[in-house]
Amino acid sequence: MRVALCQMTASDEPQDNLAQVRETVRRAAGEGARLAVFPEAAMVRFGGPLAPVAEPLDGPWADGVRAVAEETGVTVVAGMFTPASGGRVANTLLATGPGVEDSYDKIHLYDAFGFRESDTVAAGERVVTVQVDGVGVGLATCYDLRFPELFRAHADAGAELTVLPASWGAGPGKVDQWDLLVRARAVDAALWVAAVGQAPPDPEADLRQPTKAPTGVGRSTLVAPDGTVRARLGSAPQLLVQDVDVSEAARVRRAVAVLDNRRL
Template sequence: MRIALCQMTSSTDTKENLAAVQDHVRRAAEAGARLAVLPEAAMSRFGVPLGPVAEPLDGPWADGVRTVADETGVTVIAGMFTPAADGRVANTLLATGPGVEESYDKIHLYDAFGFRESDTVAAGDRVVTIDVDGVRVGLATCYDLRFPELFRAHADAGAVLSVLPASWGAGPGKREQWELLVRARALDATSWVAAVGQSAPDPDADPEQPTKAPTGIGHSALIGPDGTVRARLGAAPELLTADVDPAEADRVRRAVAVLDNRRLS
């Protein structure tokens, strides 16, 4: 299955961001992709009040994503914000395309490195997988990357690919942590991992310097189920297509049966 890693820099203009998402999906379709993955917060960047930005899953922003998915026949996964029951918002992944209509609310909130995502965002509580052309795909978001049990839950549900839209914060050692963790999660679950981050607002900026909000550092990557990097991007906006072989996950799982050999759950 060919997938597209669509690395973009969101602004605070939701209409502008929707147009960018649609452009990425059309380009992904032209390249033969069946799945297009956009970053966390594709709807609007972090660093602004999220309540006024949030829309329901049947609102105009999500409908705009559905429109391009219908037009191209590509399944699209994109980060947005939806209203939560307690006045906060949910950090939501919309997954939509042929035979697919699902959403995932980020389970692990970014209460780390001086940020408190939970002040304004309500946590999800549901592990979500989808099927794209017969390939089961697990959904995760950004800070979820630090929790291997979620990726193993994807594998237990039959997924051979986990996708991770992100808006990874800059700061000392953060790029190295990103690159280490995406490979580690592939090894934990013996799954493909497609990690798609917000590109850096200034690709020439020093990623070691923290920003006021986690607006992204780029370096999206596709990792094989053996933990090797199969493709990767730099800091700037870009689209990358690559092929995922579900049978390779099966072969790696037979060779390194970490899922079967677990003794603690």
């Protein structure tokens, strides 16, 4: 399967971000992609109030993503915010395309490094996988990366690939942690991981310095089931289209049966 890692810098204007998504999906389709993955918070970046801009899954922003997915025949996964109870929002991934219509609400909220996502965001509860051209694809978001159980749940549900949209926070050691964890989750569950990050607003920024909100470090990465990095971007917005041999997941699982050998 041909997968597009769509690294972008979202603004605080949803319609401008939707225009970026449309243009990038069309470019990805032109390169033969069947799955286009955008970052967490592609609808609107972190750093401002989320409830006023949140929209339901049948709202205009999601419908705009559906329209370009239908136009191009590409399945699109993109991060948005949907209304939740108590004035909060859900940190939602929309997955839409030919034969695909689902969503995932981020289960593990980023209450770490001085940021409290749970103050404004309600946690999801449902593990979600979808089928794209017959390939099982798990959905995860950013801080989920620190929880291997979710990736193993994807594998147990038949996924050969997990996509991980993110808006990773900058700070001391954070880029190293991102690189390590993306590879570790691929090895934990013997599946491909396509981790797609927000590019930081300033591509020349020192990513060792923390920011007020997690606005991204870039470093979108495609990792094979054996943990090898097959492609990685820097900190600037960029489109990367790569082929994924999903049969590698089965080969790695036969060689190193970490899923079958679990005792706990």
